[in-house]
Amino acid sequence: MQVVQLSQYGDEEVLEVVDQATPEPVPGRVRVRVTARSVNPADLSGRAGAFAAFTPGLTFPAVLGWDFAGTLLDDAPAVPEVAPDGVLAAGTRVAGFVPWFGEAAGAGTYAEVIVVDPAWVAPVPDGVTDAEAAVLGMNGPTGAAAVDLLASHTGDLDGVTVLVTGASGAVGAAAVRYAVRRGARVLAVGSVDDDAFVSGLGAEVLPRTDAAGIAAAARAVDPDGVDGVVNAGLASHELLDAVRDGGGFVSAAGVFVPEPARGVGLDAVFVEPDPSRLASVLRDAADGTVPARVAEELPLADAADAHRRLAKGGLRGKLVLVS
Template sequence: MRAVVARAFGGPDVLEIIDVPVPTPGPGQVRIRVQAATVNPVDAATRAGLLAESGLMAPRDTIGIGWDAAGTIDATGPGVTTFTTGDAVIGLSDRLDVPLGTHADYVVLDADAVAPAPAGIPATHAATLPLNGLTAAQALDLLDLPRGATLLVTGAAGAVGGFTVELAAHRGLRVVAVAGPGDERLVRDLGAEWFVPRTAADLPAEVRAVVAGGVDAAVDAAVIGPRALEAVRNRGAFVAVVAGAAPVPLRGTRVSNVWITADGAQLAELSALAAGGHLTLRVADTLPLKEAALAHRKLDEGGLRGRLVLTAQA
């Protein structure tokens, strides 16, 4: 089978398509024939060597790329009773010690990292849900806010930010969205009650102008750090989406990082929400697996609304 790997760190051109044996699922695992796999910023960070530099990934000669996958169950290992061959599924590969990622023709995952695919939604769109949707949901779980609480979401027009806005609104939270000036309609359609442009000269002041005393909490998907923290009330809560981006917990703020974990049960809930039209799955473009390097170049250029998705085309 084909798999996307990096044997050196650097720009998109370090990516290679190699031929490797089709993996065999072990106890409690399933093999997925991948139809679509999302290209995420963490894939670019992996390729560039940032995860290795930060100590999150052990050194090795060949590094597989990819976290998200949508496809069909191709084989099951011993003890798997929740899935059968032919089931349409989505899944997340969250381990950094495995040799290959989801940017491949097949991937083996633990069965509890997999969920039924959202009914009626193409694999290209379904593939955008696992990593970004779970990150948003788990960030909100860390905050544990009651209905009616106020939440600031930076990067609200992005993939993680957009899911955070929708899930927060679904949970009964009141959202202040921070995004580009041209994204106000988008984030309001996602469920934001208030909008503050990211270009605001004094972002904390503008947030506090619409929510007196500051918001109860923030999810910092845009990694603006202290500017977002200053918009949070004293003894509020703050979640950083990117590793190492958590600011100093000033004014008694409870600050934490969301460390993504594969969770098939939670992913099944997100899948059902997507199937019911409560989550917006946005695809910026689709490219065949063989164009992985081009997808990374497009990602590095920025300006995307939605995710790039690699498909199983030859």
């Protein structure tokens, strides 16, 4: 099978395409023939070594990649919320994500066949393509978890005002949709020239500027400050100025959380595999509640190119590596 691996941290040049034996069945684990994996900001950070402290067991050569979609090669036990009869049969289309490049650190999704914990997968409903499911495997649950976390600080979101940054991205767009569904008034900042997409999510679009400018724009709409922020776009303490005293601020962007101030509840999302939540996000994608934006599908072997394009910016949606 084809695998994209790296033998050291570094720039795109460290990604090399190699052939490896297809994994044999592993007790307690399931194999997935991966057809799609999205290229995420975390892939670029991981390649450069930014997560070395989180992956102490990682040995080289290592394989990057978090999200995946594909087909089960083995029967997978599943919780009832995911499969009422307790099993996802071999051949089922599934999606998921591999945390920190796998429990055996170094085994991410840039491979044609991966071996995963069955608790990391959920079925992909009809109407959602593998590429779309791969966009949501990690990012959809992150956006949903961020909104849940925000509600733990603000209380019921019905009628409250929420600011979402990074709303053009997979995490931010999901957060907007879940906050809107819970009755929040959502202000959102996305990419330049992407207002139609962001307003289509049900948000009021604020201009894309720096954190101080975004906070000022939010205060212009809501002079007391918004009740809460889901930050999926930028790391800046000034964004906290958007929030009213005693509100909430949840960050998904890196490990950034502002300094405590004015009684605002602060939190960071660290997404964990949760098949029930993922199954629910994928159903929401099938009925159009949550968008899954695919910029382009590229062959797995073009991973280095995809990294360069993501680093350059300007994409609308995810690049998805297919095999």
